[in-house]
């Protein structure tokens with residue numbers, strides 16, 4: 111078992127009679143990029159607020175970087191950088207002053223702050239906006255500045271609530287690249303999102319939450335195999351005879367659950383192979399076909415994307 | 430006036446670093462000092478009561494000799510002085526305690542200064558209870574001076590001042606304020622001179638005094654309106670801008686947050702007060718005003734600003750919206766400093782006429798209650814203080830003669846009781862605001 115940097119046990123948060131988070135058990139391994147996905151109102155923000163010590167759980171426990179959020183809130187705060195879903199702007203501040211202020215709040219000595227601010231601005235590519243007023247920045251820039259702020263005290267965990275929401279595609283890509291870069295620097299990134307494409311492209315782990323409960327979580331690999339019991343390989347050949355030959359050849363191989371002829375498309379015959387093996391197995395099938403002189407026009411694995419996975423798990427509630 | 434503030438502060442339950450641990454220890458020592466002083470002042474009050482009711486014979490001279498030996502004053506005045514000075518020490522200990530937790534440089538200096546001043550009070554006045562404060566202040570001073578690096582410029586204050594002083598707004602406010610004050614002064618002069626001519630007595634001192642009182646009066650009114658307005662939005666503003674949560678996930682201590690907000694607002698108000706001093710000095714040209722009046726008026730103005738600023742901070746901490754916080758601050762000020770004392774003093778005068786001049790004890794009690802009520806209101810305090818200064822040359826303590834039997838009682842100029850009451854209220858409100866901002870939502 112890898113080290114868990116965020117762990118919750120049966121975490122609950124109740125607002126009046128409504129359970130916003132209902133027995134959630136999270137496990138975020140150190141060094142991972144963890145996508146926390148769920149439909150609106152699933153309880154993502156509430157969970158994050160409990161992890162950042164802003165809200166006290168109704169029941170259950172949570173540990174961040176080995177510290178209990180209930181008993182050692184200050185140690186938790188030192189370990190995390192938090193970016194809420196709303197960007198908090200001080201309208202009367204310059205970019206560098208904004209970072210300087212938060213660095214001072216983390217008790218970073220004044221002598222070190224100038225260097226720190228320069229480094230942070232460089233990291234999020236805002237060096238040229240150093241002396242601009244914060245409220246004049248574009249939304250994407252604000253989001254990057256916000257990210258820089260979370261890094262001021264060099265925390266080991268970043269807790270980011272919808273870091274890409276409301277951004278245009280370009281800004282979204284920039285944020286995504288930044289997250290990957292930060293992960294390379296050794297930070298654990300725990301972020302929530304609706305945007306599944308973001309999650310599937312950069313995450314190493316995901317957790318899916320719905321109605322305050324964890325529906326599924328694990329590494330991307332585990333999730334795929336758990337939710338998609340087999341991979342699907344699509345083979346395209348020239349004609350029906352070849353297809354028949356290929357079918358009888360593949361059907362007997364270990365790991366092949368099912369082989370099915372699909373309707374021909376563009377005059378070409380197609381087969382779908384449901385396979386449970388690993389990558390080597392897939393390669394072996396390909397080689398076998400070649401060895402038997404079956405002319406293969408196309409051999410592709412259908413990547414079942416997260417969207418489908420998500421729709422399946424959340425029963426289509428998601429937007 | 431029983432001190433209640435001491436038990437209010439709760440220490441943060443978790444110290445992370447040796448530095449934080451040390452600061453908390455330094456603050457805790459001062460808290461014990463405040464508690465010890467509270468116990469002492471209660472004890473002195475009980476003894477004074479016992480002595481006053483003649484339960485124990487010759488207690489007053491004994492107490493005077495033990496507690497304030499070197500001051501040649503009537504025994505009862507000396508004992509009243511001891512109680513007041515102890516209250517001053519309690520307030521200062523509390524303020525310094527909060528200052529240490531907020532890591533303010535002034536707290537580091539202040540602790541040693543407090544020890545020094547108290548030591549001097551022992552030496553000069555024979556004020557022996559000060560030894561208690563000396564012990565705790567030195568103890569705390571030793572604890573915190575080992576790590577002077579912990580004390581710093583308050584980041585919140587710096588941030589607020591940067592924002593407040595940027596652009597033309599701050600100077601616009603200052604200009605409007607000075608313009609208002611100057612035109613008011615000119616108006617007062619123009620109105621007063623003809624009136625004065627008509628009555629025939631053209632004493633220049635009279636003109637100077639009227640101008641001075643007019644300026645101080647308008648300043649007081651302005652401060653009463655400005656101070657809460659500056660602070661009522663301090664914490665609610667952070668909530669409304671969604672920056673409050675950001676701050677709370679940092680390691681910024683709650684005392685730094687609250688004090689930083691207060692300091693930045695007060696430093697601006699102080700700037701306004703200082704800017705008006707040249708105007709006040711015009712009154713000197715006409716004579717009739719002393720430096721004492723200038724200093725005391727400045728004290729009353731500053732204390733008013735501090736306390737009303739703190740009232741704003743407090744309501745800002747416990748209210749979700751700025752508008753509600755402002756309304757509540759003004760209402761609390763209006764009720765606490767104006768409505769309640771005025772109603773109470775009307776009731777008091779009714780009671781006085783009903784009772785007549787029967788018993789000296791009742792008369793003395795009524796005098797003290799009246800003094801207390803005057804001390805609740807900054808304007809009444811300013812007027813009474815000035816009246817005492819001019820007519821009786823009284824700055825601090827004085828001896829009054831009762832009408833009922835001709836015996837004497839000690840009395841204090843209201844600016845002293847006013848300062849103590851207002852500062853204690855401030856300290857309590859600051860502590861309550863800190864507790865509130867430290868709280869995690871349930």
Ligand SMILES: Nc1ncnc2c1ncn2[C@@H]1O[C@H](COP(=O)(O)OP(=O)(O)OP(=O)(O)O)[C@@H](O)[C@H]1O
Nearest residue numbers: 125129130148149150151152153154155156157195
């Ligand atoms: N302070 C509160 N008082 C009452 N109900 C609340 C409070 N905060 C959140 N809720 C409710 O808890 C549920 C979960 O909210 P939460 O904000 O955690 O969802 P979310 O997953 O972050 O949703 P979104 O994707 O819209 O951001 C919602 O139904 C919300 O209305």
Ligand SMILES: [Mg+2]
Nearest residue numbers: 154155195271
């Ligand atoms: Mg949310």
